[in-house]
Amino acid sequence: VQLQASGGGLVQPGGSLGLSCAASGFSIENFAVGWFRQAPGKEREGVSCMSATLGTTYYADFVKGRFAISRDTAKNTVYLQMNNLEPEDTAVYYCGTCTYSSDGTPMALVGDEYFVVWGQGTLVTVSS
Numbered sequence: 001v002q003l004q005a006s007g008g009g010l011v012q013p014g015g016s017l018g019l020s021c022a023a024s025g026f027s028i029e030n031f032a033v034g035w036f037r038q039a040p041g042k043e044r045e046g047v048s049c050m051s052a053t054l055g056t057t058y059y060a061d062f063v064k065g066r067f068a069i070s071r072d073t074a075k076n077t078v079y080l081q082m083n084n085l086e087p088e089d090t091a092v093y094y095c096g097t098c099t100y101s102s103d104g105t106p107m108a109l110v111g112d113e114y115f116v117v118w119g120q121g122t123l124v125t126v127s128s
Helices: none
Strands: 002-006 009-011 017-024 033-038 045-050 057-059 067-072 077-082 091-100 106-108 122-126
Touching: 002 091, 017 033, 017 091, 017 122, 033 067, 033 077, 033 106, 045 067, 045 077, 045 091, 057 067, 077 091
Parallel strands: 009 122
Antiparallel strands: 002 017, 017 077, 033 045, 033 091, 045 057, 045 106, 067 077, 091 106, 091 122
16 A cells, blocks of 8 residues: 655746656545645645545645646546645645545544555755
8 A cells, every 4th residue: 555656846936847646555536635745844734635436626725726636547646736836835745645624624634543645755846
């Protein structure tokens, strides 16, 4: 059981970048998978989450209108398209199984009773 993230890199402000997260050992149609990020000196925060059965999408307020999560169930892969990137988006991005709060904020799963899987991080740097 694992998630393999890829696609990070250096991009100029206003540019775009796409991330991929390939799941193995489980189906993304059975477990919600999403994206998180951690900037230097800050706590990890939820970016986006896609529900398992219906593929409903959830976004943090700070990426709404700029980022888009999608999936290819045949490839068992979740994607994050990031547009209009800002220097504040610089962080290590992780994919992982996820959930969401009552107001739609993406959240990490915490606790032994949950199916918690994390991918390795991929660095996204937004700089001129």
